[in-house]
Amino acid sequence: QVRLVESGGALVQAGGSLRLSCVASGRISTYSMGWFRQSPGKEREFVAAIAWSGINTYNTDSVKGRFTVSRDNAKNTVYLQMNNLKPEDTAVYYCAATPSHIVVVAEAEYDYWGQGTQVTVSS
16 A cells, blocks of 8 residues: 655746655555646646656656656655646646556556645736
8 A cells, every 4th residue: 555645736826836746655666656637627637657767757748848757766755846837737736656667647547646736826
């Protein structure tokens, strides 16, 4: 069982930056980690994911060049650095984990989820 706790969400102006953190209760060195987000009235969507090694990552098109996912397995922590934030990035951001050595994009393949952290971007 892996417990995930996100932090770092806040209210920020458009063009600003935030770094989200996701701390796992157990070792996640063999897990693929992902970030998802859900805006009011919309379904949860994939944002970014990182393989267990930290070498392979994948971002959805809308955040490419702005968001960077990284991990520190020694700290059981995954990060999402978000730059040049836009109002459309406003959402609850969720961290997810699944035992896999490759990058996992599909929401249904993730076994563990955090409670989420709110990111609000004002125009």
